[in-house]
Structure formats: structure tokens, C-alpha cells
Amino acid sequence: MSIKIFVPQDSAALALGADVVAENVLIEAKRRGIDVTLVRNGSRGMLWLEPLVEVQTADGRMAYGPVGPEDIAGLFEANFHLGGAHTLGLGLTEEIDYLKRQERLTFARVGITDPLSLADYLALSGFQGLHKALTMAPTEIVQEVTESGLRGRGGAAFPTGIKWKTVLGTAAAQKYVVCNADEGDSGTFADRMIMEGDPFVLIEGMTIAAVAVGATQGYIYVRSEYPQAISVLNKAIDIARQGGYLGSDILGSGKAFELEVRKAAGSYVCGEETAMLESIEGKRGIVRSKPPLPAISGLFGKPTVINNVISLASVPIILDRGAAFYKDYGMGRSRGTLPFQLAGNIRQGGLIEKAFGVTLRELMVDYGGGSASGRPIKAVQVGGPLGTYLPESQWDTPLDYEAYMAMGAVVGHGGIVVHDDTADLAKLARYAMKFCAIESCGKCTPCRIGATRGVEVMDKIIANQDRPAQIELLRDLCDTMLNGSMCAMGGMTPYPVLSALEHFSQDFAQAVHEETVAGEHHV
Amino acid sequence: MNPAFIHQQVAKIIEQHRLRPGALLPVLHGIQDELGFIPSESVIQISLALNLSRAEVHGVITFYHHFHTTPPARHSIQVCRAEACQSMGGENLAEHVAQRIDERAAGLYDVHPVYCLGLCANAPALMIDEVLHARVTPEKFDRLINALGAHS
Numbered sequence: 001m002s003i004k005i006f007v008p009q010d011s012a013a014l015a016l017g018a019d020v021v022a023e024n025v026l027i028e029a030k031r032r033g034i035d036v037t038l039v040r041n042g043s044r045g046m047l048w049l050e051p052l053v054e055v056q057t058a059d060g061r062m063a064y065g066p067v068g069p070e071d072i073a074g075l076f077e078a079n080f081h082l083g084g085a086h087t088l089g090l091g092l093t094e095e096i097d098y099l100k101r102q103e104r105l106t107f108a109r110v111g112i113t114d115p116l117s118l119a120d121y122l123a124l125s126g127f128q129g130l131h132k133a134l135t136m137a138p139t140e141i142v143q144e145v146t147e148s149g150l151r152g153r154g155g156a157a158f159p160t161g162i163k164w165k166t167v168l169g170t171a172a173a174q175k176y177v178v179c180n181a182d183e184g185d186s187g188t189f190a191d192r193m194i195m196e197g198d199p200f201v202l203i204e205g206m207t208i209a210a211v212a213v214g215a216t217q218g219y220i221y222v223r224s225e226y227p228q229a230i231s232v233l234n235k236a237i238d239i240a241r242q243g244g245y246l247g248s249d250i251l252g253s254g255k256a257f258e259l260e261v262r263k264a265a266g267s268y269v270c271g272e273e274t275a276m277l278e279s280i281e282g283k284r285g286i287v288r289s290k291p292p293l294p295a296i297s298g299l300f301g302k303p304t305v306i307n308n309v310i311s312l313a314s315v316p317i318i319l320d321r322g323a324a325f326y327k328d329y330g331m332g333r334s335r336g337t338l339p340f341q342l343a344g345n346i347r348q349g350g351l352i353e354k355a356f357g358v359t360l361r362e363l364m365v366d367y368g369g370g371s372a373s374g375r376p377i378k379a380v381q382v383g384g385p386l387g388t389y390l391p392e393s394q395w396d397t398p399l400d401y402e403a404y405m406a407m408g409a410v411v412g413h414g415g416i417v418v419h420d421d422t423a424d425l426a427k428l429a430r431y432a433m434k435f436c437a438i439e440s441c442g443k444c445t446p447c448r449i450g451a452t453r454g455v456e457v458m459d460k461i462i463a464n465q466d467r468p469a470q471i472e473l474l475r476d477l478c479d480t481m482l483n484g485s486m487c488a489m490g491g492m493t494p495y496p497v498l499s500a501l502e503h504f505s506q507d508f509a510q511a512v513h514e515e516t517v518a519g520e521h522h523v
Numbered sequence: 524m525n526p527a528f529i530h531q532q533v534a535k536i537i538e539q540h541r542l543r544p545g546a547l548l549p550v551l552h553g554i555q556d557e558l559g560f561i562p563s564e565s566v567i568q569i570s571l572a573l574n575l576s577r578a579e580v581h582g583v584i585t586f587y588h589h590f591h592t593t594p595p596a597r598h599s600i601q602v603c604r605a606e607a608c609q610s611m612g613g614e615n616l617a618e619h620v621a622q623r624i625d626e627r628a629a630g631l632y633d634v635h636p637v638y639c640l641g642l643c644a645n646a647p648a649l650m651i652d653e654v655l656h657a658r659v660t661p662e663k664f665d666r667l668i669n670a671l672g673a674h675s
Binding site for chain 2: 011012014015016047048050183184185186187188189192224225226227262263264265266267268279280281282283284285300341342343344345346349350372381385415417418419420423428431435438439
């Protein structure tokens with residue numbers, strides 16, 4: 001009987017040589033006359049173990065990792081294809097603590113299936129949510145999503161059901177569903193892992209959204225930095241269309257939905273929903289003023305559902321298992337799970353899907369195993385480049401939208417970037433301003449000019465030129481950007497800057513302090 | 524590149540996408556994928572075909588970091604400069620790349636910053652041509668470049 005061996009083709013695995021590993025598995029198996037079926041799965045999300053090679057045995061899938069191309073001969077020598085012991089052996093994949101302690105709802109299939117196998121998808125409850133949705137009235141679908149408590153996973157945390165209700169209630173000859181897959185935040189890769197590892201779940205979620213609101217055309221706006229995701233999605237869309245899950249008559253329901261991937265072009269601000277619409281329309285990615293809401297006048301002026309990849313990919317399980325099942329996870333008004341992405345200076349980085357309420361310390365210590373450098377962790381940025389830097393005193397607050405908001409932080413898209421004690425928070429604050437200056441769309445003054453002035457002020461602070469007055473100026477500038485910008489780009493850049501100043505003031509005052517000690521400081 | 528050839532290629536790509544709503548980005552991607560860059564002389568051709576002004580087409584090309592109007596070097600190197608990579612020595616790597624490439628003949632490599640390749644748990648990362656590389660040390664980078672040099 002043929003032995004199934006899994007070598008991921010997730011970008012993280014590819015970037016660590018998974019293609020050569022896969023090639024060597026085939027060459028070595030052939031040389032030894034062993035009948036092997038190679039499956040290119042998604043990643044299990046234990047990214048420090050990539051490439052993580054798995055073998056199907058009678059007891060379940062056995063994991064080996066991280067596997068380099070040079071390890072393959074030794075692995076076959078140790079009969080790994082029969083589950084044999086090897087120094088890279090990790091035991092049964094499902095029993096690995098990191099994975100076992102997660103609550104995988106949205107990522108239920110990622111890493112398990114061949115992303116482009118419709119049979120694999122169907123075997124693990126695939127398209128059950130769509131089948132159910134097609135038996136329901138549009139208002140019932142919207143009601144189910146509303147009751148589940150699902151909120152926008154892109155970062156804004158707006159209730160998904162309410163957004164859908166507005167689009168459903170707006171009469172128009174043409175409506176759209178747009179998936180925001182412009183995952184530009186540093187420290188985030190959950191969208192990419194869904195698109196590369198389980199593209200059908202996104203297609204199913206978008207189709208359910210379309211059926212619910214009466215849209216017939218959908219777009220997935222994917223960043224150009226994700227060529228693998230674009231390639232997998234395009235193939236998956238073709239397969240879904242051939243299977244009758246997309247097209248002019250979805251599963252014989254008489255309802256139509258077409259889906260197209262649109263490739264972005266390297267602009268961070270196009271992750272802002274209205275700039276994204278401009279970009280899909282073929283224009284510069286300039287933020288629109290709201291109102292009108294995109295739900296009423298969105299893409300090409302038509303009512304448009306805009307949701308993040310993870311929001312849409314969470315819809316199928318909500319429809320399949322019911323709102324109550326999903327709502328049962330989480331805390332307070334943050335219901336369900338969030339795929340946290342543990343990144344940066346961390347020993348065991350990866351994707352951890354957990355119910356809301358877990359703390360940063362649990363994620364970084366219990367899962368992450370501390371910093372990669374072995375040095376003490378100093379600051380953690382949660383929620384992307386526009387998220388705050390959290391000092392140790394805040395690591396025990398449960399990850400919940402409201403609890404984070406109460407301390408001036410954001411959960412955002414669940415990206416967690418860890419910095420050890422060598423990090424200079426003044427430099428990182430300068431970087432936040434610099435990034436905003438590079439990526440600002442230029443429409444509003446606080447963001448366009450404010451960010452450039454912010455870099456200048458930070459340079460003066462770092463060079464210790466008239467520091468107390470410059471810090472005051474920085475606070476003033478942040479106040480203007482925070483309250484006067486049109487979107488989150490300029491409006492949230494102050495978050496990392498002010499939190500760095502607030503919690504790590506020693507990094508801004510080092511030279512001042514030294515001078516005071518030397519008796520040379522004049523205010 | 525021969526102007527007639529450029530004109531013909533651009534016309535072919537425009538024809539493929541002309542009827543798509545919001546066709547400009549797909550057209551520009553198509554041209555850059557085919558020719559390696561977007562020649563300035565194609566702006567007028569695109570604007571006429573899509574019924575846009577030259578200013579609009581020029582504005583879009585220059586707004587997006589991804590589009591280039593000059594012929595690319597033989598290899599492109601995109602070094603991630605975002606926070607997660609910074610936390611793992613990304614700035615040192617970027618300096619090393621700049622130094623190392625400086626020593627080499629111009630026209631062979633384009634080095635660009637990129638803000639996140641989505642490999643944040645295996646930082647620092649960079650992309651050489653269309654191939655991603657994670658956990659890149661200066662030594663690993665030198666090996667990659669040497670391997671590239673072997674058949675370029």
C-alpha cells in the first residue's frame with residue numbers, strides 16, 4: 001500500500017526549503033523502492049518546526065521537524081515512513097502540546113488537508129455551511145451570523161452580522177462581496193495561512209455572504225507580496241466553479257456568484273477598506289470619506305460587504321454548527337476564537353487559535369517558550385504596526401477587545417511581535433512615524449504632514465536636542481494625528497509612539513539621565 | 524527594447540483585460556509581468572485604450588510601490604524591514620545586503636525594502652526574485668547570492 005507523506009507548501013515552509021525536501025522524499029523513496037504518495041498540505045502553524053514532515057501511520061499522523069533536505073536519507077534509514085524513531089521525531093502530530101491545547105474552529109482543516117483537494121475539504125465538513133445557508137432565508141443567515149457574535153477580524157471588530165444587514169437592506173441591482181486579503185501588518189500571517197492552506201473555506205464563506213445579501217460578484221484583494229496565496233486561490237476558484245459551488249447556479253439553487261482574485265500592488269494603506277475599493281476600481285489607493293458607508297455605497301458605488309479573510313473563513317462553521325456553538329467560546333463581547341500569530345523574537349513562533357480571554361503571557365511563555373535570543377522579553381507589539389507596545393505589567397490582561405481598549409491598546413488582527421531587551425523603543429517609535437510617512441495615501445494633512453514632522457521630532461529626541469520641549473511637541477502632534485486623521489493609518493500611528501513613550505520612557509531619556517548625572521543638564 | 528515590440532505586447536495585454544471592471548491594475552500587472560517594468564511610452568497607449576487621462580495612469584503607476592518605470596536589474600532582492608524582522612536582526616541583515624551588493628556590478632541586483640512578507644515567525648526574511656527565504660543570516664544570504672551568481 002502506498003504511504004502518505006505530507007510536506008507543507010505554505011510560504012513559511014517553502015521559505016525554509018520545503019520544495020527541496022519534497023523532491024528529496026520522492027527521489028529517496030524511489031531509490032529504495034518504497035511506494036510513496038506525496039501530499040503538499042498547508043502548515044500546522046508550528047512554524048519553528050517547518051518544514052514539518054508528516055507520515056500517515058495506523059495510529060495517526062507522525063510528525064518530524066524541522067526537516068532539512070539533507071535529513072531525508074537518514075529519515076528513511078530510520079524507517080520514518082513507517083513511523084520509526086528519529087531525532088527529529090515529534091510523535092503524533094495531534095498530541096503535540098502546542099497544537100493540542102488550541103481551539104481550532106476557523107483553522108480546523110489547515111495543515112491537515114491538501115488545500116486543493118475538494119474531496120479532502122468535503123470529508124471534513126466542507127460546504128456544510130453553504131448547504132445549510134441555501135435552505136435559509138437571507139434574513140435568517142444574517143441573524144445567525146449576528147447571533148454568533150462574530151466581529152471583524154481585520155482589526156476594527158465591527159459586528160459582521162450588522163454590516164451584512166445593512167447591505168441586505170439596501171436595494172440595488174448589483175451588490176458585491178469583497179474580501180480584504182491585504183494582510184500588510186507586520187507580525188500577521190493568519191490570512192495567508194488560510195488562503196494557502198484552506199482556500200475553499202474562504203470561498204465558502206464569501207458565497208454564504210453573497211447568498212445572504214444578494215450579491216453576485218466577489219473580489220478577493222490579495223497583496224502582491226503573497227504570490228503563493230494568489231496561485232492557490234486561483235486554482236481553488238476554478239475547482240469550486242467546476243464543482244458547482246460558484247457560477248451561475250450554485251448547487252442548483254438558481255443563485256449566482258462569481259469570484260475573482262485582484263492582485264494589490266504593494267501599498268499598505270490599501271488595507272483600509274475604502275482605499276482598497278479605490279484600488280479595485282483601478283485608481284490610486286486614496287481613502288474615501290465616510291459616510292457613505294461602503295455597505296450602502298461601496299465598490300463602483302454599489303452596496304458592498306467588506307470583510308477580512310478570517311471573518312469570512314469563520315462563517316462556514318457558524319452556519320454549520322450554529323451561532324450558539326461559536327458564541328460559546330470567548331469572553332465578554334468578544335465571542336469565538338482568534339487565530340493569534342506569535343512572531344518576532346520568540347522561540348516557538350506560529351499560529352495559535354484560541355478563544356478570546358487568553359493572556360499574552362500564556363501565549364509567549366506557555367506556547368512561545370520565551371524569546372528566541374534567550375534574553376528577557378522587553379516589549380510586545382500587539383495588533384500590527386499601528387498597535388501599542390505593551391510592557392510586562394500588561395501581559396496578564398485577557399486578550400479581549402474591550403479589555404484591551406480599556407488600557408489604550410488594540411487586539412487588531414491578533415498579530416503579536418515580541419522584542420527582547422536589546423530593542424530601543426525610541427527607534428521603534430521613530431520607525432512607526434517613518435512607516436506612516438512612507439505609506440500615507442496623502443489625502444489628509446494630519447497623516448501626510450504629521451508623520452514627516454513626527455520623524456523629524458523623533459530624530460531630535462534621539463539626538464537629544466532640546467528633548468523635553470520636543471517630547472511635548474511629539475505628544476501634541478500625536479494628539480492632532482489621533483483626532484484629525486481620516487483613517488486608522490494616521491489615526492493610530494500615535495498608538496505605538498505614545499505607548500513607547502509612556503511605558504519605556506527610559507529609552508527616550510537615556511542621554512538626558514546620563515547628562516543629569518554628569519551635572520550638565522539644563523532645562 | 525524595441526518600441527514596436529513594446530507597443531505590440533502592451534496592446535495584447537490591454538486586450539486581455541480591457542473589459543474587466545477596474546481594468547487598470549490588472550493591465551499594469553500584466554505589462555510588468557511581461558516586460559519587467561512599465562515603459563513610460565506605454566502610458567499614452569493605456570490611457571487611450573481605457574479612456575483615462577495620462578495623469579490618471581501616471582498617478583496610479585507612481586502611487587504603488589510595486590510598479591517600476593525603468594528596466595529592472597537581473598535579480599530583485601526584497602528585504603523585509605518591518606518590526607518582526609527588526610526584532611531578529613533584520614536591520615543588520617539589511618546593512619549586510621546593501622554592503623555586499625554595493626561591491627558588485629551595478630545592474631545585476633535591485634535591492635528594495637519591503638514591509639512584511641508574512642514570514643514573521645521565521646524572521647528575518649527576504650525574497651530573491653520570486654523565491655522566499657526565512658531565518659536569513661548574513662552567511663545564509665552570501666550563500667544564496669553565490670548560488671545565484673553561479674548561473675547568472
